[in-house]
Amino acid sequence: MSNKKVTLVGFGTLLLQESLGDSIGKGNQKKFTPIIVKGYRRLFNLLPDHYEADNRLRQDNTEIGAANIEPATQDIQFNGLSFLADADDLENLDKRERYYKRSIVPHYDFETGEELGECHVYESPLDARWLVRDNSELLPLWRDIVYARVGAYRISEAFGKMYDATTYMADGKTLMVDFYKDYLKELEDLETVRKQYQK
Numbered sequence: 001m002s003n004k005k006v007t008l009v010g011f012g013t014l015l016l017q018e019s020l021g022d023s024i025g026k027g028n029q030k031k032f033t034p035i036i037v038k039g040y041r042r043l044f045n046l047l048p049d050h051y052e053a054d055n056r057l058r059q060d061n062t063e064i065g066a067a068n069i070e071p072a073t074q075d076i077q078f079n080g081l082s083f084l085a086d087a088d089d090l091e092n093l094d095k096r097e098r099y100y101k102r103s104i105v106p107h108y109d110f111e112t113g114e115e116l117g118e119c120h121v122y123e124s125p126l127d128a129r130w131l132v133r134d135n136s137e138l139l140p141l142w143r144d145i146v147y148a149r150v151g152a153y154r155i156s157e158a159f160g161k162m163y164d165a166t167t168y169m170a171d172g173k174t175l176m177v178d179f180y181k182d183y184l185k186e187l188e189d190l191e192t193v194r195k196q197y198q199k
Helices: 017-024 087-096 142-155 157-165 190-197
Strands: 006-010 033-038 040-046 063-071 077-085 101-109 115-123
Touching: 006 087, 033 115, 040 077, 063 115, 063 142, 077 087, 077 115, 077 142, 077 157, 142 157, 142 190
Parallel strands: 006 115
Antiparallel strands: 006 077, 033 077, 033 101, 040 063, 101 115
């Protein structure tokens, strides 16, 4: 297996180092760079087969969505964390992100806007059977919001605010932070969520 490393970008649960560490075992040893990817929209429109619904806001098993990115106009963008991934990392993450394909796109430094070259991102094929575009049929899994938002705000206030400003519900139009505006304090409770999912 090749020892060549590639630059990978996390934009959802991989924004949280503990969550990355769940998959590659050395997430806390990685060097992370806050970046921006242009021409993609981040949205919770992916319905994984293996997720179990949370049923915090609704009791109909629709709180089960995962984050995804989709091509959009160049003025649409999202922020993420880039890190170097070796062959073992990629093998583990490709298994974890099995609903996605790995694409290569340019990325830019979050602070300076400098182009940093190419990176790998996970995006679902647009014709995949697991994409849902109706908020009445799919809400984000609570854990995935907590992991991503806590991870984003750990980087900086500005980085967290950009996460909120560039993350949409399944319809690709409603900002996630607007939909959950009455629950933002509860969405900071990482400790409770980690305990729940590590049982």
